[in-house]
Amino acid sequence: xxxxxxxxxxxxxxxxxxxxxxxxxxxxxxxxxxxxxxxxxxxxxxxxxxxxxxxxxxxxxxxxxxxxxxxxxxxxxxxxxxxxxxxxxxxxxxxxxxxxxxxxxxxxxxxxxxxxxxxxxxxxxxxxxxxxxxxxxxxxxxxxxxxxxxxxxxxxxxxxxxxxxxxxxxxxxxxxxxxxxxxxxxxxxxxxxxxxxxxxxxxxxxxxxxxxxxxxxxxxxxxxxxxxxxxxxxx
Amino acid sequence: xxxxxxxxxxxxxxxxxxxxxxxxxxxxxxxxxxxxxxxxxxxxxxxxxxxxxxxxxxxxxxxxxxxxxxxxxxxxxxxxxxxxxxxxxxxxxxxxxxxxxxxxxxxxxxxxxxxxxxxxxxxxxxxxxxxxxxxxxxxxxxxxxxxxxxxxxxxxxxxxxxxxxxxxxxxxxxxxxxxxxxxxxxxxxxxxxxxxxxxxxxxxxxxxxxxxxxxxxxxxxxxxxxxxxxxxxxxxxxxxxxxxxxxxxxxxxxxxxxxxxxxxxxxxxxxxxxxxxxxx
Ligand SMILES: Nc1ncnc2c1ncn2[C@@H]1O[C@H](COP(=O)(O)OP(=O)(O)OP(=O)(O)O)[C@@H](O)[C@H]1O
Ligand SMILES: [Mg+2]
Numbered sequence: 001x002x003x004x005x006x007x008x009x010x011x012x013x014x015x016x017x018x019x020x021x022x023x024x025x026x027x028x029x030x031x032x033x034x035x036x037x038x039x040x041x042x043x044x045x046x047x048x049x050x051x052x053x054x055x056x057x058x059x060x061x062x063x064x065x066x067x068x069x070x071x072x073x074x075x076x077x078x079x080x081x082x083x084x085x086x087x088x089x090x091x092x093x094x095x096x097x098x099x100x101x102x103x104x105x106x107x108x109x110x111x112x113x114x115x116x117x118x119x120x121x122x123x124x125x126x127x128x129x130x131x132x133x134x135x136x137x138x139x140x141x142x143x144x145x146x147x148x149x150x151x152x153x154x155x156x157x158x159x160x161x162x163x164x165x166x167x168x169x170x171x172x173x174x175x176x177x178x179x180x181x182x183x184x185x186x187x188x189x190x191x192x193x194x195x196x197x198x199x200x201x202x203x204x205x206x207x208x209x210x211x212x213x214x215x216x217x218x219x220x221x222x223x224x225x226x227x228x229x230x231x232x233x234x235x
Numbered sequence: 236x237x238x239x240x241x242x243x244x245x246x247x248x249x250x251x252x253x254x255x256x257x258x259x260x261x262x263x264x265x266x267x268x269x270x271x272x273x274x275x276x277x278x279x280x281x282x283x284x285x286x287x288x289x290x291x292x293x294x295x296x297x298x299x300x301x302x303x304x305x306x307x308x309x310x311x312x313x314x315x316x317x318x319x320x321x322x323x324x325x326x327x328x329x330x331x332x333x334x335x336x337x338x339x340x341x342x343x344x345x346x347x348x349x350x351x352x353x354x355x356x357x358x359x360x361x362x363x364x365x366x367x368x369x370x371x372x373x374x375x376x377x378x379x380x381x382x383x384x385x386x387x388x389x390x391x392x393x394x395x396x397x398x399x400x401x402x403x404x405x406x407x408x409x410x411x412x413x414x415x416x417x418x419x420x421x422x423x424x425x426x427x428x429x430x431x432x433x434x435x436x437x438x439x440x441x442x443x444x445x446x447x448x449x450x451x452x453x454x455x456x457x458x459x460x461x462x463x464x465x466x467x468x469x470x471x472x473x474x475x476x477x478x479x480x481x482x483x484x485x486x487x488x489x490x491x492x493x494x495x496x497x498x499x500x501x502x503x504x505x506x507x508x509x510x511x512x513x514x515x
Pocket of ligand 1: 246268269270271272273274275276277315
């Protein structure tokens with residue numbers, strides 16, 4: 001009974017999150033971005049092949065697609081949460097039966113779960129290379145984690161929604177590890193060792209569990225680094 | 236209902252909150268103090284927002300720092316600043332916040348009507364005035380019919396008419412047996428509403444009693460009279476010592492008093508006397 005209740009509340013709050021997205025044209029369009037990019041990559045890139053050779057970079061395009069969904073969803077969550085902070089909602093949620101953790105689960109964790117599944121689907125439909133499902137799942141877990149880190153970073157650093165938009169653009173830099181893994185020499189790559197995004201790319205290229213574990217460990221460090229500031233910001 | 240024992244808290248190293256008090260069920264307990272005294276901070280401790288305090292703060296037999304989420308089913312909070320979805324209408328806001336509780340809710344339209352917002356329920360909150368937001372925020376705290384209400388300056392920024400309406404609602408809630416903690420700068424409101432008031436300055440309670448007792452024990456009523464003595468003059472004397480005022484006697488005997496007023500000290504005067512600082 002109590003169990004059902006608290007789950008019910010999480011879904012009510014998640015529904016509210018979806019309503020908030022539909023009330024904001026920009027956020028709504030962002031949610032469609034992975035789909036549009038998927039179509040563009042899937043059909044545009046092979047077509048562009050006639051002009052330049054892109055085949056060696058197909059995996060890179062696939063990875064960009066794999067980070068796109070978590071990034072966009074992380075962007076949307078950050079905007080919704082920053083908006084809630086501006087309006088004093090997050091503080092108020094802490095004194096309702098939803099609670100602090102319920103709020104964060106419904107507006108940050110649920111969306112990232114969704115992004116995990118959407119990424120898998122998007123990859124299965126649109127990927128240019130033949131990656132096996134297990135690897136797709138692995139990649140999706142890691143990229144969703146990147147999304148979480150990005151949201152925590154953006155929310156911790158920005159004072160309000162307007163600042164958040166600027167910070168989000170900057171935070172995209174943390175994704176540089178992905179092209180770096182493809183486009184730079186081995187020894188240069190290791191300059192980016194602190195970026196989880198590098199290890200996501202390494203994991204996709206070499207499909208070795210070591211990189212997966214490394215990426216999880218590194219992401220945890222990032223999360224621990226931001227968590228205190230992040231929680232303080234919310235309440 | 237509320238028991239605070241050796242509570243201490245500081246935002247940084249400097250000790251800030253340091254107090255003891257208790258509130259009985261069905262009481263309206265007021266916190267008065269100048270800006271920055273720590274009234275909102277205390278509310279944040281009692282509502283479980285700040286959990287890093289020392290000592291005990293027990294509300295409804297539960298230590299504040301270990302509140303579980305369902306504890307909030309019985310607590311209503313009206314923060315000092317409104318917390319509302321600007322893009323939703325007033326009614327949508329109430330419906331949404333209400334849906335977070337498992338309890339039976341009060342009727343939304345009735346609540347809107349109580350604070351004179353019956354015609355604005357369909358308007359977006361972004362189109363509300365400041366006072367309308369305060370009123371909506373206030374009824375949001377009543378929505379789930381909580382046993383304990385924490386109200387942070389509920390009447391600040393309201394016109395006298397709406398302020399009156401809010402005060403009546405507060406009194407009404409008390410009559411239903413609710414326990415109410417409120418903070419205010421307004422001595423007149425405090426005198427009228429509160430069973431007990433605590434004066435806080437710099438996080439400490441400087442005095443705690445019923446408004447009536449505070450006024451009676453600390454101050455004495457005075458009379459002020461004016462008369463012509465070449466030009467108009469004003470004098471004061473204690474109400475209990477009129478027989479010792481020769482001038483007054485003389486004026487009365489010769490029918491020369493122009494005006495005479497008695498005045499009880501207000502809570503404001505008592506506050507100034509006890510704390511050495513001025514409120515308004
Ligand atoms: N988050 C915070 N971090 C550090 N200091 C804070 C914080 N919040 C409040 N303070 C400080 O604590 C003191 C008391 O603040 P508080 O909001 O409790 O005052 P108040 O009595 O409610 O005042 P007012 O009547 O203006 O609302 C102030 O000096 C304030 O600067
Ligand atoms: Mg305050």
